[in-house]
Amino acid sequence: MRSSLEVWDLARGEARVILQTDVLIEAPNWSPCGSYLLVNGDGGLFRVPLAAPALVPVDLGGVGKLNNDHGISPDGKTIVMSAHHRGQGSEIYLCDAQGGVPRLVSAHAPSWWHGWSPDGRTLAYVAARGGSRVIDVYVAPVDGGEERRLTGGEGHCDGPDFSADGRQIYYNCDRDGHAQIWVMACDGSGQRKLFADDHVNWFPHPSPCGRHVIYLAYPPGTQGHPRDLPISLWRMDPDGGNRQRLIGFNGGQGTMNVPNWAPDGHAFAYVRYAPVDNDTSPAIKTTGQV
Numbered sequence: 001m002r003s004s005l006e007v008w009d010l011a012r013g014e015a016r017v018i019l020q021t022d023v024l025i026e027a028p029n030w031s032p033c034g035s036y037l038l039v040n041g042d043g044g045l046f047r048v049p050l051a052a053p054a055l056v057p058v059d060l061g062g063v064g065k066l067n068n069d070h071g072i073s074p075d076g077k078t079i080v081m082s083a084h085h086r087g088q089g090s091e092i093y094l095c096d097a098q099g100g101v102p103r104l105v106s107a108h109a110p111s112w113w114h115g116w117s118p119d120g121r122t123l124a125y126v127a128a129r130g131g132s133r134v135i136d137v138y139v140a141p142v143d144g145g146e147e148r149r150l151t152g153g154e155g156h157c158d159g160p161d162f163s164a165d166g167r168q169i170y171y172n173c174d175r176d177g178h179a180q181i182w183v184m185a186c187d188g189s190g191q192r193k194l195f196a197d198d199h200v201n202w203f204p205h206p207s208p209c210g211r212h213v214i215y216l217a218y219p220p221g222t223q224g225h226p227r228d229l230p231i232s233l234w235r236m237d238p239d240g241g242n243r244q245r246l247i248g249f250n251g252g253q254g255t256m257n258v259p260n261w262a263p264d265g266h267a268f269a270y271v272r273y274a275p276v277d278n279d280t281s282p283a284i285k286t287t288g289q290v
Contacts, residue, residue, distance in 0.1 A: 002209070033263070034262060045070065046065045059100070071115075079097050091108035092111050112127070123140055124161070127147075171184070200222040203226050204285075209264065250273050251270070
């Protein structure tokens with residue numbers, strides 16, 4: 001077993017294994033209808049029906065080389081994905097949720113998608129521009145239009161995801177030493193760090209119910225966001241208070257890079273990876289409908 005796709009139930013305080021596979025799969029999204037998870041693997045996308053878990057390929061009309069930055073529109077009709085398909089760096093595409101030939105929507109590369117506004121009108125992503133290696137947060141209209149840079153090159157920024165009301169964007173940034181969780185208004189104003197600790201914290205995801213934010217914590221001193229480290233997943237209030245460690249296991253890159261909450265906010269999906277020498281999870285090895 002290389003990848004274990006699992007769901008953490010907040011009320012029960014435990015995980016359920018949905019699917020285990022030798023394929024390296026990453027970054028689960030939960031469909032707005034609640035019936036399936038979407039993951040990437042081998043450069044493509046797979047749908048995992050929760051009633052009968054299996055890796056069901058999504059037909060993308062020959063577009064490949066996808067990375068783990070993908071998601072589903074709030075109305076469930078469209079998939080967004082980031083892919084190196086044209087060999088020009090990561091670019092952002094949209095396609096019908098049932099599959100089809102994706103259409104390019106990012107004007108520049110590299111661009112990595114991360115968030116979709118609740119009203120369905122705006123994409124949030126990270127990008128490097130002008131030959132710089134600095135990664136900043138950007139937003140742009142879904143239907144095309146000029147992109148807007150929200151962070152100012154103060155450090156590596158990543159993982160932007162919208163709050164449930166669409167007014168704020170959560171993200172991680174290392175502008176003051178190592179990656180911590182930050183929040184700002186959706187126009188880029190009011191940027192502030194929510195807390196400070198020794199962990200290297202990535203990929204904050206606000207819940208659809210507006211009550212929680214989850215994030216991934218790496219060991220102190222971690223550089224970047226690699227795979228195969230002893231990481232932990234944490235829950236906190238939207239203002240950064242009441243932080244609680246939920247689960248620890250072998251993971252990192254691919255565990256939960258993109259929005260992964262159930263539509264009602266009762267649970268979230270993630271991927272753990274073998275080896276699991278540092279596993280401290282109470283996960284139950286069962287499959288079936290969640």
